[in-house]
């Protein structure tokens with residue numbers, strides 16, 4: 533028959549391995565069976581293939597599925613191999629399965645079918661990660677910790693406020709994955725090679741059978757488009773980038789001894805017996821690099837491809853499925869590390885005021901008592917070099933007052949009471965005062981946690 537003629541002409545020769553995607557196509561084996569079934573059902577419903585033949589093909593597909601991807605006959609790709617396996621069982625009538633379609637619309641449909649699952653798995657992992665962040669935040673609404681900018685002590689905050697900053701990021705990352713899902717979730721099937729088909733196919737029906745939310749209408753667009761892969765890869769890379777920041781912080785916090793990872797999320801050294809290393813978080817940080825690479829390589833592969841189908845496209849999707857799995861795993865592991873880590877409240881409290889991190893609060897207090905903020909800033913800035921980490925509040929307040937006398941020619945305590953100045957020098961009071969919307973004050977965070 534026709535297939536035999538085609539295979540005699542194009543054996544692949546020495547380039548056969550290079551041409552073949554059969555091994556990588558294991559990722560779309562299940563998808564291809566689903567696509568084949570939907571297509572055959574539609575062909576029968578439309579009277580394009582008779583019911584008896586359709587039934588035989590469907591039965592053969594069940595056998596092919598039971599035998600598994602590893603049992604497929606040789607072929608250039610999974611689509612060809614499954615078709616061969618069906619023909620081997622049904623005879624030449626099995627070749628009617630490929631009526632009114634091409635591998636181009638077939639593979640595009642398989643990719644979208646498989647990627648939907650990967651994206652949903654990633655979204656599910658983000659839900660668990662957000663739960664872990666919120667749960668731990670809930671336990672630590674009052675746990676004061678140093679907040680940093682430029683990795684320098686900046687202002688005290690709380691562990692809850694810190695963790696919720698990542699919860700917000702992961703929530704947006706999940707939205708991006710869901711947006712990507714919505715555009716992935718359209719069926720290209722029925723586009724054939726790119727130019728449609730004279731057969732009376734029902735594209736909406738195959739879309740429905742495969743659970744897609746409609747079709748990609750233009751048949752050339754449907755067969756050629758892979759922008760959804762770039763979008764998915766970018767959304768995954770953005771999530772991985774968010775997690776890499778969280779991982780980096782926790783690596784630094786464990787170096788400082790204020791966070792201790794659970795043993796299950798740490799690793800040891802084969803030579804240094806005392807070591808407890810944050811390897812899971814380092815791998816999480818590493819996944820972000822791979823995910824960014826994947827987004828970049830996907831766009832690079834697509835850039836400048838002419839319409840319609842080009843074989844370059846065969847190299848576009850398998851690595852996106854793989855990075856989706858890696859990012860999902862990193863999300864789950866990072867969430868587990870957060871959920872089980874111990875925050876050393878005493879150590880955090882001891883470092884929360886380091887580096888005169890309450891200075892902004894003092895300037896705010898002066899500005900709230902009539903000084904222009906810039907003047908208040910100048911006074912506190914000129915006191916800063918003299919303020920030591922082990923100064924008690926009274927000593928630090930006296931040093932600020934000295935600076936005020938130099939700048940204003942009068943004592944600070946003409947404007948505010950000593951008590952008030954000493955109070956804002958306390959890291960916990962400093963945090964509690966910052967109760968603007970979304971701020972770290974425990975009362976504000978408590979509201980946000982119940983909202």
Ligand code: ARG
Pocket residue numbers: 553608609610635636639841843845846847
């Ligand atoms: N394995 C191919 C791919 O993934 C299927 C499409 C082959 N189409 C073709 N015109 N050679 O892209």
